[in-house]
Amino acid sequence: MRAEAGDGGAFMAGGIDIVNRMKFGEPITEMIYLGGLTELGAISDTGGGLRLGSLVTHHQIETCALVRARFPELAQTWHDVANIRIRCKGTIGGNIMAADPNYDFALAAMAAEAHLDFLGQDGAVRSVSAMALGGLSAYGLLTGITLPSAARLRLAFDRSLRPAITLALGLDVEDGKVIGGRVAIGCAFPAPVSLCLPISEPLSSREAVERAAILARDHAASLPEPMTNQHASARYRRQMIEVLLRRNLATLGERIT
Amino acid sequence: MTADIDITVTINRRTYRLNVPPNRIFADLLREDLLLTGCKIGCDQAVCGACTVLVDGLPVTACTTFAFELDGTAVTTIEGLSEEGMLHPIQRTFLEHSAFQCGFCTPGMILSVKALLEHYSDPDETTIRQWLDANICRCTGYQMIIEAVRAAAKAVAE
Numbered sequence: 001m002r003a004e005a006g007d008g009g010a011f012m013a014g015g016i017d018i019v020n021r022m023k024f025g026e027p028i029t030e031m032i033y034l035g036g037l038t039e040l041g042a043i044s045d046t047g048g049g050l051r052l053g054s055l056v057t058h059h060q061i062e063t064c065a066l067v068r069a070r071f072p073e074l075a076q077t078w079h080d081v082a083n084i085r086i087r088c089k090g091t092i093g094g095n096i097m098a099a100d101p102n103y104d105f106a107l108a109a110m111a112a113e114a115h116l117d118f119l120g121q122d123g124a125v126r127s128v129s130a131m132a133l134g135g136l137s138a139y140g141l142l143t144g145i146t147l148p149s150a151a152r153l154r155l156a157f158d159r160s161l162r163p164a165i166t167l168a169l170g171l172d173v174e175d176g177k178v179i180g181g182r183v184a185i186g187c188a189f190p191a192p193v194s195l196c197l198p199i200s201e202p203l204s205s206r207e208a209v210e211r212a213a214i215l216a217r218d219h220a221a222s223l224p225e226p227m228t229n230q231h232a233s234a235r236y237r238r239q240m241i242e243v244l245l246r247r248n249l250a251t252l253g254e255r256i257t
Numbered sequence: 258m259t260a261d262i263d264i265t266v267t268i269n270r271r272t273y274r275l276n277v278p279p280n281r282i283f284a285d286l287l288r289e290d291l292l293l294t295g296c297k298i299g300c301d302q303a304v305c306g307a308c309t310v311l312v313d314g315l316p317v318t319a320c321t322t323f324a325f326e327l328d329g330t331a332v333t334t335i336e337g338l339s340e341e342g343m344l345h346p347i348q349r350t351f352l353e354h355s356a357f358q359c360g361f362c363t364p365g366m367i368l369s370v371k372a373l374l375e376h377y378s379d380p381d382e383t384t385i386r387q388w389l390d391a392n393i394c395r396c397t398g399y400q401m402i403i404e405a406v407r408a409a410a411k412a413v414a415e
Contacts, residue, residue, distance in 0.1 A: 016303050019321040022280070023301065030259070031279065035326060059315075083391030084369070086303055088315045089322070
């Protein structure tokens, strides 16, 4: 159906984004409504991690007991995303596929190094790393997002400087040491941007805290040029990305046991 | 766009069978076709809350919802809140606490409060403020609204 719809075709999940895009003149001529696909609205246990159907709403992320137990930072953050009406209707799949730098779930997926499952036009399912976000519509219909095991993942979200910057941080922890990490930045670039943290050897909690400033400085310097717009200048954004990253690295680092 | 779509939707306890264009916005359908003008259009972008209606009990922005999405659902607008000529307790407490001035935001505000009280029977002020943080009022300054909601929680519980 999507192929037949051509360039003017679009999948519609919760619909909030697509309705606004149409109001602003985007020439959408065919909508493929996904609302009836209830199986895409399920949250299931993958044995440590979670599989989130692409039609899971923000409200489900906020309230689902399984999400709260596995990823409390995610549930807690999603309590503050948008407003209750949008959280009840908007879906995480639509949020990702909109590729809007001001939307939040792509950042969560990137920081967690989630995998996105796409149903292609040939009927095959492809699993793509969220870190490869960009041009995702070419893969087909997003059906689900798999978050890795909560046992080794620590997440932090910082939305305190919206709409200038949002930041999501994911650290991989093994045997009480940080072995890797990712930072995803929203609001600051034309599309969400993510980079792996340059962690070459496992860091203890104390080392992670001590190296937070260096990691944050190096990371901020390696980013492409942020946008300058009515919310903030590029220079301010780059500086504050460093500040937010340093703070969140230190805070998450302290919690590692 | 494809052909018009047949939908069946219950609005304020009355069932409608409608034939709607796929791009018909629900707020427009309510206001222009069904003359339920209590659904206000403010920002037209799901931000201000003036167009809030309840769909199966959950607050939804009618300005960013296509009419066809409502097929098979039960919708409550402000016109459907009172029963047998009696104001709903939330409407009554809004009146008693002068929780509105121009009234433009009030239908959306009251419906959001109805959904709030179904989730939290005795919400504290933080919960009330968080729930209503995207129902924008430019007249009252919110304090009287908060007081009305607290009184409504008691009235609904009785």
